[in-house]
Amino acid sequence: MAVGRHTTSIPRRITQSVILCAFLVLFITTTYRGGTEIHYPINLFFQADPLAAAGTMLASRTLNAFFLPVLLVLLATLLLGRFFCGWFCPMGALLDTFRPLMKPVDVKKVPSRNLKYYLLFLLLVTAAFSINLVGIFDPISILIRSLTLSVYPLLSAAAFAVFDQLYYWDIPGVTAASEAVYGVLRETVLPFRQGFFLLSTTSLVLFGAILFAEKIRPRFWCRYLCPLGALLSLFAGVSLLRRRPTGLCPDCAECNDVCETGAFDDDGNFLKGECILTMSCVRSCEKKRAAYTVGFPPRASAPSLVRRHVVTSLVAGLALSPLLLIHPKRKLKESLGIDAVIRPPGAREEPLFLSRCVKCGECMMVCPTGGLQPDLVRGGLEGMYSPILVPRIGYCEYHCTLCGQVCPTGAIEKLSVAEKLETVIGMAYIDTNRCLPYAHGINCMVCEEHCPTADKAIKFREPIGETSADGSQLKQPYVINNLCVGCGICENKCPVGGSGAIIVTSEKAKY
Amino acid sequence: MGADATKKGQKGPDICLHGRLTRRDFVACGAVLSAATLAGGLVALPRRAHAAVPFLSTATGTNYKNIVIDAVDGLGGMKIFVTSGDVVVVKPNIGWNSTPELGGNTHPDVVRTLVELCLDAGASKVKVFDRTCHDARKTYDSSGIQAAVEGLGDSRATISFIDDRKFVSMPIPMGTALTEWEFYKDVLDADRLINVPVAKNHGSTTLTLSMKNLMGVIGGNRGQIHWNIDQKLADISSLIKPNLIVLDATRVMLKGGPSGGDIKNVSVQNHVVAGTDPVAVDSYGATLFGMKGTDIGHIRAAHDMGLGEIDLAKITVKGT
Ligand code: SF4
Ligand code: SF4
Numbered sequence: 001m002a003v004g005r006h007t008t009s010i011p012r013r014i015t016q017s018v019i020l021c022a023f024l025v026l027f028i029t030t031t032y033r034g035g036t037e038i039h040y041p042i043n044l045f046f047q048a049d050p051l052a053a054a055g056t057m058l059a060s061r062t063l064n065a066f067f068l069p070v071l072l073v074l075l076a077t078l079l080l081g082r083f084f085c086g087w088f089c090p091m092g093a094l095l096d097t098f099r100p101l102m103k104p105v106d107v108k109k110v111p112s113r114n115l116k117y118y119l120l121f122l123l124l125v126t127a128a129f130s131i132n133l134v135g136i137f138d139p140i141s142i143l144i145r146s147l148t149l150s151v152y153p154l155l156s157a158a159a160f161a162v163f164d165q166l167y168y169w170d171i172p173g174v175t176a177a178s179e180a181v182y183g184v185l186r187e188t189v190l191p192f193r194q195g196f197f198l199l200s201t202t203s204l205v206l207f208g209a210i211l212f213a214e215k216i217r218p219r220f221w222c223r224y225l226c227p228l229g230a231l232l233s234l235f236a237g238v239s240l241l242r243r244r245p246t247g248l249c250p251d252c253a254e255c256n257d258v259c260e261t262g263a264f265d266d267d268g269n270f271l272k273g274e275c276i277l278t279m280s281c282v283r284s285c286e287k288k289r290a291a292y293t294v295g296f297p298p299r300a301s302a303p304s305l306v307r308r309h310v311v312t313s314l315v316a317g318l319a320l321s322p323l324l325l326i327h328p329k330r331k332l333k334e335s336l337g338i339d340a341v342i343r344p345p346g347a348r349e350e351p352l353f354l355s356r357c358v359k360c361g362e363c364m365m366v367c368p369t370g371g372l373q374p375d376l377v378r379g380g381l382e383g384m385y386s387p388i389l390v391p392r393i394g395y396c397e398y399h400c401t402l403c404g405q406v407c408p409t410g411a412i413e414k415l416s417v418a419e420k421l422e423t424v425i426g427m428a429y430i431d432t433n434r435c436l437p438y439a440h441g442i443n444c445m446v447c448e449e450h451c452p453t454a455d456k457a458i459k460f461r462e463p464i465g466e467t468s469a470d471g472s473q474l475k476q477p478y479v480i481n482n483l484c485v486g487c488g489i490c491e492n493k494c495p496v497g498g499s500g501a502i503i504v505t506s507e508k509a510k511y
Numbered sequence: 512m513g514a515d516a517t518k519k520g521q522k523g524p525d526i527c528l529h530g531r532l533t534r535r536d537f538v539a540c541g542a543v544l545s546a547a548t549l550a551g552g553l554v555a556l557p558r559r560a561h562a563a564v565p566f567l568s569t570a571t572g573t574n575y576k577n578i579v580i581d582a583v584d585g586l587g588g589m590k591i592f593v594t595s596g597d598v599v600v601v602k603p604n605i606g607w608n609s610t611p612e613l614g615g616n617t618h619p620d621v622v623r624t625l626v627e628l629c630l631d632a633g634a635s636k637v638k639v640f641d642r643t644c645h646d647a648r649k650t651y652d653s654s655g656i657q658a659a660v661e662g663l664g665d666s667r668a669t670i671s672f673i674d675d676r677k678f679v680s681m682p683i684p685m686g687t688a689l690t691e692w693e694f695y696k697d698v699l700d701a702d703r704l705i706n707v708p709v710a711k712n713h714g715s716t717t718l719t720l721s722m723k724n725l726m727g728v729i730g731g732n733r734g735q736i737h738w739n740i741d742q743k744l745a746d747i748s749s750l751i752k753p754n755l756i757v758l759d760a761t762r763v764m765l766k767g768g769p770s771g772g773d774i775k776n777v778s779v780q781n782h783v784v785a786g787t788d789p790v791a792v793d794s795y796g797a798t799l800f801g802m803k804g805t806d807i808g809h810i811r812a813a814h815d816m817g818l819g820e821i822d823l824a825k826i827t828v829k830g831t
Contacts, residue, residue, distance in 0.1 A: 032648060033648060034648040034649070034651065034652050034657075035648075035652055036652075164676055167676055168676070192648060192672075368646045368648060368649065369646060397608065397645060397646050397649060398608060398645075399608050399649065399653070400646075400649065436738070442738055443737070443738070443740075444734075444737050444738065445737060446734045446737050449644075449713070449737075449769060449770070450644060450770065451770065452608070452645070452770050452772065453772065454767060454771070454772035454773035455767065455773060456767055456770075469738075469739070470738070470739040470740075470741065470742065472741065472808055493734055494734070495732065495734030495735055495737065
């Protein structure tokens with residue numbers, strides 16, 4: 001199949017650019033620059049994301065007023081069709097921006113466009129069993145997450161490297177100028193501090209795959225894979241949208257080549273659910289035959305799903321649920337009451353938390369210490385990319401409440417500072433085999449110094465009658481169980497190499 | 512100790528701090544100084560001259576602006592320390608995510624007043640910063656210091672976050688536990704350094720006063736400093752010698768330091784102490800906690816290195 005010529009209309013290009021810019025601006029404003037609040041978090045985009053809304057509300061079995069604007073999107077889709085994909089979706093806009101830069105490759109065999117519906121069914125069935133996998137495949141989530149975990153850290157690392165080098169070279173004239181530019185960039189687009197994330201490579205590879213699939217077919221992701229697109233398709237299929245003619249003209253068939261999503265079936269029939277309203281066909285039809293109208297009653301056009309595949313996806317969804325039930329974390333929780341991982345402060349109880357988390361990574365983006373990291377398998381398959389605190393990488397800043405502020409679904413609840421100070425997320429344990437005062441008889445006390453609780457959760461046993469290597473009284477730290485909130489700053493700052501000599505666990509019980 | 516001794520104590524600054532010094536002037540000037548000061552002076556900042564008899568100026572009152580001015584005036588006024596065109600670093604404690612009343616950081620009014628005094632004395636630049644322990648974006652904000660400095664609306668006064676590229680390795684000639692470490696370039700390059708610590712309790716050093724506050728101008732893994740910290744702090748003080756120290760004892764955190772957080776542990780003393788001898792300032796500071804300088808390891812170590820006077824009987828303290 002020839003990859004056709006696509007002409008993009010100016011209004012659409014402008015809309016997409018505005019959306020993409022707004023997306024990037026909100027993304028940048030989700031970096032923490034001081035104060036106690038994030039005013040314009042990027043989570044606003046989820047308010048227009050029916051897939052995230054459906055998956056989260058289904059899995060958590062609660063209605064969430066945050067998602068109200070989704071109704072507007074669905075209504076508009078019932079009226080117009082998949083305008084969201086062609087005009088609004090930032091992922092779509094990004095793909096349309098990148099495609100012209102790439103040379104198409106001629107690949108004959110492509111997946112069935114029904115794949116996206118099967119994926120959608122699978123996700124919704126698992127969600128019905130309270131397992132929220134939606135975020136792993138939702139395009140808004142993928143986009144924010146990929147930017148957060150890999151693209152933004154990569155770009156900023158490159159920028160830091162360049163400006164640092166110019167700074168060290170100290171070239172007369174040049175360095176002064178580069179420092180001035182650097183100063184402005186630091187205030188605006190660069191992060192306060194370089195981000196370091198687990199799974200950055202994995203995220204980049206997946207994101208790259210979505211981008212480069214544009215070489216195979218325009219909007220490859222949207223045509224074949226996107227479950228959000230699939231959901232909107234189902235609504236678009238019964239929309240009031242009408243296209244004239246209802247199929248490819250026998251004497252031309254040009255439309256199929258200029259259409260970004262190839263919205264015609266093998267017999268040349270127009271597929272309403274596949275059309276993303278780019279209007280390329282209208283613009284390129286030399287005979288001026290193609291036109292769109294909205295009219296009543298709707299002429300439904302359903303995807304030609306293969307019943308066998310539908311059943312397979314539903315069964316797969318059903319089968320996934322028990323599979324997730326046999327993850328070891330459940331054993332820990334049930335037999336010992338222990339969570340496998342340390343969640344952010346304000347995170348709901350583990351199963352509820354995961355039923356809401358859409359794995360967008362906003363909390364990781366905003367966490368000032370970089371301690372919130374994407375999980376891979378420790379919290380279960382449905383926990384992939386969900387946030388866990390890794391204290392050795394970054395601790396939870398005692399007065400900070402940012403992650404709860406940006407979480408779109410309320411998986412992490414908004415806490416007041418007073419509530420936050422009381423929130424226990426884990427507990428510290430000292431490894432006396434490695435802790436300097438215990439293992440080597442050397443005074444240290446870094447953990448005690450940093451412990452932020454008003455009445456310090458780390459105290460010293462003193463005097464124990466021994467002297468430190470430097471001649472002072474040896475003081476051995478210990479953790480006061482009911483004062484420790486598990487913030488992890490002690491583990492983070494512990495100067496002992498490798499894993500710290502004080503370690504924060506997900507234990508929360510107070511004795 | 513009579514007025515004579517006091518005057519003699521002020522003699523150093525009279526020679527060395529009036530007018531801008533060229534390096535040559537400085538070496539010439541250094542010839543009359545103690546060898547220790549000279550050694551320090553050649554590797555880093557232009558040093559204040561070592562007073563033969565240390566002099567501390569104190570003030571008490573609830574208007575923190577006024578007491579800072581009074582204390583500095585007691586030393587002869589800011590013009591003694593800052594002259595026209597000087598690039599001055601004012602180094603408060605902004606280490607902790609804590610609000611002013613909790614005494615974790617230097618009080619913003621104290622910092623603002625010192626910055627103003629420097630500007631009035633003709634400083635061409637006044638830089639305020641600290642290498643923080645908690646997240647700097649938080650501590651700069653919650654301490655009120657960022658707002659205090661920016662509120663002055665004077666482009667010569669800036670508050671900035673630490674730039675990690677600016678740490679440069681320096682030998683510490685007198686150091687015994689620490690012979691080389693990274694120091695912040697802006698401090699090394701400044702014409703004048705004003706150290707503005709807050710007096711508080713500290714788990715490992717018992718107290719944190721002026722010498723401990725210099726931890727905020729060093730780079731590297733500060734956790735490592737905690738081994739043999741007393742000598743290391745003294746070593747740092749042998750290299751970095753502030754021209755003026757103003758110890759903020761307006762609110763004194765008696766327990767739970769250095770992070771604090773419990774108002775019950777804060778004793779409101781409405782007091783400030785200005786001086787140029789770090790050992791003397793810190794030794795006096797210890798008395799605010801009912802201790803003596805000799806009780807505190809790093810103050811003792813600094814005294815043993817000859818960095819200043821620890822014996823309060825040999826220090827002139829004037830003021831309220
Ligand atoms: S984990 Fe702690 S430090 Fe990180 S964003 Fe959440 S509240 Fe803030
Ligand atoms: S985790 Fe460590 S630093 Fe945080 S409260 Fe507990 S003992 Fe203190």
